Amino acid sequence: MRETKDLREKAKQFITILIPILITQAGLSLITFLDTVMSGKVSAADLAGVAIGSSLWTPVYTGLAGILTAVTPTVAQLMGAKQQKEVPYTVIQAVYVAIIISLIVMISGFFLVDPILEGLQLDEKVSLIAKHFLSYLGLGILPLFVYNVMRSFIDSLGKTRVTMLITLCALPINFVLNALFIFGKLGFPKMGGAGAGLASALTYWCICLISLLIVHKKPPFYQFKIFGTFYSFSLSECLKLLKIGLPIGFAIFFETSIFAAVTLLMSHFDTVTIASHQAAMNFASLLYMLPLSVSMALTIVVGFEAGAKRFQDSKAYSYLGISMAVGFSLFTALVILLFRQQIAGMYTGDPAVLSLTKHFLLYALFFQLSDAIAAPIQGALRGYKDVNYTLVTALISYWIIGLPVGFIIGTYTSFGAYGYWLGLIAGLAAGAVGLFLRLRIIQNRLIMKLSA
Incomplete structure (x- = not known):
């Protein structure tokens, strides 16, 4: 960056x-998209099982991975302040944090998955598919979190094209593995939705190894010699990362988990609705x-400019x-409005599921504007x-406003399942307003402090 x-x-x-x-994020989302769509081609139960499994896993992963994104503003500000020699130490300590988080998740999952699924009172087949999906997915937790550290480091230097290329390699790998394990191609066992979990885990191992090789061998990353010196575990440095990362991770968790909570609260509806x-x-x-x-791009450029104390530039x-x-949001809202039939058809051929999906997509229109304001502001902050x-x-905004509003409308009005979406929209809108006010305060405060 310059x-x-x-x-x-x-x-x-x-x-x-x-x-x-953008291409990287779309690619990573397409892994889940492929899991969901390809599982749905097996049966509605497989689609629902993967849906429940993903709803449990996604908030856990995004929240914990959010902790590791502390690497991005930390390294970006070090680069802006021309303190490059501090970068390798920061990255390695983040790897230690990633390993610890991975072990905690795997041990917790071993004890908690069964009780959680039993508590949801799902159809027996759906519950079994969700359990197997999560069990196989667990094999890829460690490489996935280590990859997140490498990705944050690479992106913080402004070299986002590199992580894009890694993700583009992952997509065909995931597609082929899904075909092998979901549908049993080439003599592999036909595992249905559970096979999507195994395919994703193996894909995570691939992208982790590729990213480690690039950081070790390719310019400009090898110049930092991230693995050239052994750095022992430092509790104080890890706590510094966690001081930034934990609020990021919990904020992401609160945001993503409300979507999972809605899906779980809707588990009493029939399989078609889920x-x-x-x-x-x-x-x-x-x-x-x-x-x-x-949002992620703003974290990089704002961090770089803030590190150099160019606060007018970071505001711009x-x-x-x-x-x-x-x-972008106006464009995507138009896409949903015009192509609901085609979008729903990508997920299922079941007429009942297709019809209901088209109705749910209308509510997604209103997500776009709130997300377009809230997400970038989060990145800038x-x-x-x-x-x-x-x-x-x-x-x-999500748990005190969004979820209660959704529960009340969904439970006590004729909106039914759609009421939960109305609650989500209310929470997103409230969050966007609050974050915008905070951004204005921070920017004005920093500019005034510099000019004083």
């Missing part, structure tokens, strides 16, 4: 960083990659990113290392 002089240069550099992130809800939610999550990618980047995200307010905002 210092920019005007808005045109900023837009060019921002887009250069953003596009590979499958339709998950299909529509899966597509909405895929579209969320647009504002999320803007923030509003540039928000404007782009709003433009992380670039400033201002993470605690985002955590509080996520807790209040």
